[in-house]
Amino acid sequence: MIDATQALAAINRLPAVSFLWPxxxxxxxxxxxxxxxxxxxxxxxxxxxxxxxxxxTVGLATPGRAGWRRHVAPLLILVALAALxxxxxxxxxxxxxxxxxxxVVLVVDLSGSMRARxxxxxxxxxxxxxxxxxxxxxxxxxxxxxxxxAGTAAVAQPPTRSKEEATAAIERLQPQGGTALGNGMLVAxxxxxxxxxxxxxxxxxxEEPSRxxxxxxVSPDADTEAVAPGSYAPxxxxxxxxxxxNAGPTTLQxxxxxxAHGVRVYTVGVGTPEGVVLSVDGWSAxxxxxxxxxxxxxxxxxxxxFRIEDASGMKKxxxxxxxxxxxxxxxxxxxxxxxxxxxxxLAACAGMLSLWWFGRVM
Numbered sequence: 001m002i003d004a005t006q007a008l009a010a011i012n013r014l015p016a017v018s019f020l021w022p023x024x025x026x027x028x029x030x031x032x033x034x035x036x037x038x039x040x041x042x043x044x045x046x047x048x049x050x051x052x053x054x055x056x057t058v059g060l061a062t063p064g065r066a067g068w069r070r071h072v073a074p075l076l077i078l079v080a081l082a083a084l085x086x087x088x089x090x091x092x093x094x095x096x097x098x099x100x101x102x103x104v105v106l107v108v109d110l111s112g113s114m115r116a117r118x119x120x121x122x123x124x125x126x127x128x129x130x131x132x133x134x135x136x137x138x139x140x141x142x143x144x145x146x147x148x149x150a151g152t153a154a155v156a157q158p159p160t161r162s163k164e165e166a167t168a169a170i171e172r173l174q175p176q177g178g179t180a181l182g183n184g185m186l187v188a189x190x191x192x193x194x195x196x197x198x199x200x201x202x203x204x205x206x207e208e209p210s211r212x213x214x215x216x217x218v219s220p221d222a223d224t225e226a227v228a229p230g231s232y233a234p235x236x237x238x239x240x241x242x243x244x245x246n247a248g249p250t251t252l253q254x255x256x257x258x259x260a261h262g263v264r265v266y267t268v269g270v271g272t273p274e275g276v277v278l279s280v281d282g283w284s285a286x287x288x289x290x291x292x293x294x295x296x297x298x299x300x301x302x303x304x305x306f307r308i309e310d311a312s313g314m315k316k317x318x319x320x321x322x323x324x325x326x327x328x329x330x331x332x333x334x335x336x337x338x339x340x341x342x343x344x345x346l347a348a349c350a351g352m353l354s355l356w357w358f359g360r361v362m
Contacts, residue, residue: 020090020334027085031078038074069357076350083343092334102234103143103159105188106131108170109241109270110150111179113287116242118276119309126308127240127270128170134238135166145191146170151178151247153187181245185237185254185297189263192235196261203249203257230302232262239297242271243290255297264303267294272309 019025108131114124135144144166146157157169186200237258245251258265275288291307298305354360 017091017093017335020092022089024085024089027088028082031081031085034081035078038078042071069353073350073354076346076353080343080346080350083339083346087336087339087343090334090336091339101139101142101236103145103192104134104138104235105145105147105159105192105237106134106166106170107147107149107153107184107188107237107239107241108173109179109181109184109239110148110173110176111242111244112175112177112280113179113242113244113278114270115175115280116271116276116278116287118272118274119270123242123270124173124175127268128173130268130270130308131170131238131240132167135163135170138163145188146173147184147188147191148173149180149184149187149241150176151180153180153184155187155191159191178247179245180247181239181241181243181251181293182249182254183247184241185239185251185258185265186249188237188239188265189254189258189261192237192263193232193261196257199257203253227260227262228302229259229300230262230264232264235263236303237263237265238268239265239294240268240270241294242287243269243293244287245293251293251297252300255300259301263301265297265301266303267298267305269294269305269307 108124108127110124114122114127116123119126131146138144141161143159143161144157144163145155145159146166146169148154148156156173157166160166183204186203190197190200255265269289269291271287271289273289273291275286277284278287289307291305295305297303
């Protein structure tokens with residue numbers, strides 16, 4: 001059985017329809033009049049056929065053997081007129097459209113905690129495999145950049161349209177020490193948007209970024225207007241990490257700066273919330289997946305959070321995330337043409353069926 005919550009979520013995902021000329025919907029009342037007139041004429045025809053059986057031989061009454069067929073064409077015409085009335089009212093809906101994605105920057109966490117084996121074979125290897133799958137899923141025209149992030153962050157592969165180069169860069173990544181999650185996001189942001197380098201550098205140097213107005217959050221430089229989070233369509237950042245950070249600017253500061261530039265930061269949590277005890281170089285510690293931080297980053301930038309904890313989860317992540325990157329532009333679109341074409345198609349079907357069954361168009 002379908003869960004009630006799932007059903008409600010499916011309904012909420014349906015596009016909300018509005019009308020540019022809603023007053024034209026009053027024409028629907030005429031359809032009720034036409035339907036009532038058809039019912040009245042059909043009953044009158046039946047009574048005539050009963051009172052004057054001889055009329056059947058000259059075709060002035062509908063043959064009884066036609067049965068339900070005689071109602072199909074009028075019903076299709078009625079639905080066609082309803083669709084055309086919707087078209088006259090100029091409906092519009094908020095739809096998810098193909099994005100104009102040009103560049104994706106993948107940030108891979110190489111910190112010591114990524115050596116944990118709560119995700120087989122290791123967290124870092126699972127992140128690499130998911131990143132490779134995401135690269136393979138990108139259209140040929142999309143550029144991919146790779147940022148390696150540990151105690152510091154650096155560009156391992158500048159933006160390239162060569163999937164082989166991007167994949168090779170991912171395979172070269174090796175675990176290191178330290179975790180500067182904020183630095184990794186800032187390097188990715190400046191790789192995607194070089195104009196953000198000024199504020200990114202100030203954050204890295206532990207300075208106050210430029211602000212617009214009292215109480216404003218992190219914003220771009222003064223000569224650049226802040227935009228809505230998630231509104232930058234040509235690019236996106238995907239962060240593969242377990243969420244732990246112990247160096248550099250805070251993760252939330254970096255997320256706020258990305259949001260101020262409209263850049264989406266999709267976060268992929270690698271690990272399990274309960275974690276595992278990791279022993280490296282004589283020290284042991286329990287390393288857990290910090291989902292709260294990764295969810296905050298995704299929410300602040302208008303993106304989504306995903307989690308990898310096993311092989312099936314990894315496949316789901318790159319399938320869903322690949323779809324989000326390809327179709328993540330929501331816009332209000334007029335859908336008049338759809339209803340007009342639907343109405344014309346139904347009217348044509350009604351005419352052809354009537355011609356086929358009764359030898360006349362209607």
